[in-house]
Amino acid sequence: MKILVTVTEVADADDEFEISGTSIADQYLTYDLNEWDDYAIEEAVQLSEEHDDIEVVTVTFGAERVEETIRTALAKGADRAIRVWDDSFEGKTILDPSQKAELLAGVVEEEEPDLVLSGVQSGDVAIGATGVALAEKIGYEWAAVVNQLDLDRDSGVASVHRELEGGVEELTDVEPPAVLTIQTGINEPRYASLRGIRQAQSKPLDVVSPDDLGVELEESAIELTELVEPESESDTELFEGSPEETAGQLAEFLREQGVGA
Amino acid sequence: MSDVLVVAEHRRGELRDVSYELLTAGRELADSTGGDVHAAVISGDVDSYAEDLNREGVDAVHTVEYGEEFNHGVYTQAVEQLADEIDAQYVVAGNTVNGLDFVPAVAERLDLPLVTDAVAFETGDGLSVIRELYSGKTEGTVEVDSEEAFVTVRPGEWPAAEGTGDAAIEAFDADIDESELDTTVNGFEEVGSGDVDITEADVLVSVGRGIEEEDNLPIIHELADALGATVSASRPIVDNGWLGQERQVGQSGKKVTPDIYIAIGISGAVQHVAGMKGADTIIAINNDPSAPIYDIADYGIVDDLFDVVPALTEEFGG
Ligand SMILES: Cc1cc2nc3c(=O)[nH]c(=O)nc-3n(C[C@H](O)[C@H](O)[C@H](O)COP(=O)(O)OP(=O)(O)OC[C@H]3O[C@@H](n4cnc5c(N)ncnc54)[C@H](O)[C@@H]3O)c2cc1C
Numbered sequence: 199m200k201i202l203v204t205v206t207e208v209a210d211a212d213d214e215f216e217i218s219g220t221s222i223a224d225q226y227l228t229y230d231l232n233e234w235d236d237y238a239i240e241e242a243v244q245l246s247e248e249h250d251d252i253e254v255v256t257v258t259f260g261a262e263r264v265e266e267t268i269r270t271a272l273a274k275g276a277d278r279a280i281r282v283w284d285d286s287f288e289g290k291t292i293l294d295p296s297q298k299a300e301l302l303a304g305v306v307e308e309e310e311p312d313l314v315l316s317g318v319q320s321g322d323v324a325i326g327a328t329g330v331a332l333a334e335k336i337g338y339e340w341a342a343v344v345n346q347l348d349l350d351r352d353s354g355v356a357s358v359h360r361e362l363e364g365g366v367e368e369l370t371d372v373e374p375p376a377v378l379t380i381q382t383g384i385n386e387p388r389y390a391s392l393r394g395i396r397q398a399q400s401k402p403l404d405v406v407s408p409d410d411l412g413v414e415l416e417e418s419a420i421e422l423t424e425l426v427e428p429e430s431e432s433d434t435e436l437f438e439g440s441p442e443e444t445a446g447q448l449a450e451f452l453r454e455q456g457v458g459a
Numbered sequence: 460m461s462d463v464l465v466v467a468e469h470r471r472g473e474l475r476d477v478s479y480e481l482l483t484a485g486r487e488l489a490d491s492t493g494g495d496v497h498a499a500v501i502s503g504d505v506d507s508y509a510e511d512l513n514r515e516g517v518d519a520v521h522t523v524e525y526g527e528e529f530n531h532g533v534y535t536q537a538v539e540q541l542a543d544e545i546d547a548q549y550v551v552a553g554n555t556v557n558g559l560d561f562v563p564a565v566a567e568r569l570d571l572p573l574v575t576d577a578v579a580f581e582t583g584d585g586l587s588v589i590r591e592l593y594s595g596k597t598e599g600t601v602e603v604d605s606e607e608a609f610v611t612v613r614p615g616e617w618p619a620a621e622g623t624g625d626a627a628i629e630a631f632d633a634d635i636d637e638s639e640l641d642t643t644v645n646g647f648e649e650v651g652s653g654d655v656d657i658t659e660a661d662v663l664v665s666v667g668r669g670i671e672e673e674d675n676l677p678i679i680h681e682l683a684d685a686l687g688a689t690v691s692a693s694r695p696i697v698d699n700g701w702l703g704q705e706r707q708v709g710q711s712g713k714k715v716t717p718d719i720y721i722a723i724g725i726s727g728a729v730q731h732v733a734g735m736k737g738a739d740t741i742i743a744i745n746n747d748p749s750a751p752i753y754d755i756a757d758y759g760i761v762d763d764l765f766d767v768v769p770a771l772t773e774e775f776g777g
Contacts, residue, residue, distance in 0.1 A: 211597075213747040295573060326575055326576070327559060330564050331563040343560070360560070362711075364711070366470075366648070369646050370645065372642050382695070383694070420572050421604065423602045432754050434757065434758065441762055441767045441770045445771040446774060457687070458685060
C-alpha cells in the first residue's frame, strides 16, 4: 500500500513588511513547512509504522529552496520524495486550486497511491480547495477536514471524523482510493530526530518537471492583480509605555469594569 | 446566462446562518449581471427550508429531495445539474467545512474557476474577488477572467437577507447516480464538553501560540486567578494537548460572548475571531502591531506578553 502526502512550504510575513507588486517582498518572508501538512505527514508515518507494507511518498511543488522542507518530511519518516518544478514557474504564486491539482494529478497517475493525504489548507494563502479538486480530477473519493482516521485494512474502508463547525464531528466512511484533507490536532507531529535527519540525506528525492509528467498547464482564469495592506479598520486604543505602565493602565481599566474586585 | 445559483447549508434540521448571508452575496452578484437569484436546498426537510429561504431578493428556490444530511456526492451531482439547468453565471456557496467538501469538485467537473473565501466582490466589468492572503495581513484582488465562476464566501461578511420574497419554489428532480456515492455519512458526534463552560464566563483570559511552551502556561493561570477569570485558548494550544478541547474558542470550538475577552499571544485568525467577536470588550496583548486581532480589539498592548502578563498579575496582587 502506498500513501502520497502533499507537502508545501508556506511564507510567513514579518511583523513589519513591504509589498512589492502582488507579493510581500521576499526579505520579509520566512518559509516553513505548512502546519497542516506536518499533521498529514505524521498521520502517514504512523500508518506506515503500524503496517510494514506501507510506503510513504511526499510530493512538493517548488523551487530548489523547498528541498530543506522536503528533507524535514523525510527526516520525520517519509520514505522518498518527489519535487515538481520547472524554472518557468519562478516567482509565480499559483492561486488556482485546479492548477495545483493538475500538477499533483500528474504525480498521482505515476505513483497510483491508495491514499493521498493533504493539509486542509496552506497557512499563507488559505485556499483550502486543492485536495478535493485533486480527488475529482483523478477520480478518487475524498473527505475534507479530517481529524480522525481509522483504516480498516481488511474491509479497505477508511472511517474518518470530519470536523464541522461548533464542536460537531461527522462520522464518515470513505472507500479508497481517496484523498483526505487533514486537520491540525489529528495527531501529535513528531520532531525530526538526529538519526532521522541523517537518514533523510540518503533517501531518494526525485525532481521532475510538469513536462516529464505529461502535464501542460492551461492559462489560469484567476489572477491576483493587487495586494494591499488593508487600511486598519481598527480603533484599538493602545496603552503605551513600559510593561509596568501599560499593565497599570490596563489594570485601571479592568477595575473600572469591576474585574478582580 | 446571467443568473446566480446560491447553495444553502443546513445541519441536523436547521438552516445554517451562512445560508441567509449567501442570499445577500448572491443578490449583489445578480445585481451586477442583471440576472435572478436562485437558491438551491438539498436534502432534509427541503420544503420548510425553502420557505425560510424565500427572502427579499430571491427569485427562485429549487428543492432537491434526497436523504437527510449533507453528502458531498449528492451535492456535487445536484449542483452540477442545477447550474446547467438554470445556466448559472455564478455559483455561490459558503466557505465552510461542507462548502469546501463539494464546491471544488463541482467547479472541477464543469471546468470552471473557483475562488474561495471571498470577503467582498468588485463587479462591473467582470468579477473580482477580494480575499485575504498571508494569514490576514494582506488583502488581494483576484480577477476572474471567465464568464462563469464558482465562489465560496466567508461567513459573517455579508448581512443576512431579510423579509419575505416572492420566489417560485420548485422541486428539482436531480438524477443522482448512486454508484457514485462512495462516501457514507453515519452520524455525528459532539465533542468538547468538559468540566468548565467557557461560554458562561464573564471574563476570559485566552491564550494562543505566542505562549510558546506548555511550561509557560502558569503565567496565564496566575493572571486568570488574580482576575477571577476563566482560561480559554486558541486552537494550537488545544491541538498540542496543553488545554482541553472544552476551552477552545472559534469556528470549531466554542462561541463565547463574555463581557471581557483578553487575547494573549493570539493572532486573530478568522476561525478564531468567529468564536469571540461577540465579546463586549476585546483586549489584545500581542507584540505584532500588524496582527489581525487589532482589527477587532478595543484595547491593546503591543508588547511582549512575557513582560506584560506578570506585571498585570502583580497589579491584582497575584
Ligand atoms: C477548518 C479550520 C478550523 C479552525 N478552527 C479554529 C478554532 O476553532 N479556533 C482557533 O483558534 N483556530 C482555529 N483554526 C486555526 C486558525 O486558522 C489559526 O491557525 C489559529 O487560530 C492560530 O492560533 P494563534 O493565534 O494562537 O497562533 P498564531 O497565529 O501563530 O499567532 C500567535 C500570535 O502570538 C503573537 N506572539 C508571539 N510571541 C509573542 C510574545 N512574546 N508576546 C506577545 N505576542 C506574541 C504573534 O505576534 C502572533 O500574532 C481553524 C483552522 C481551520 C482551517
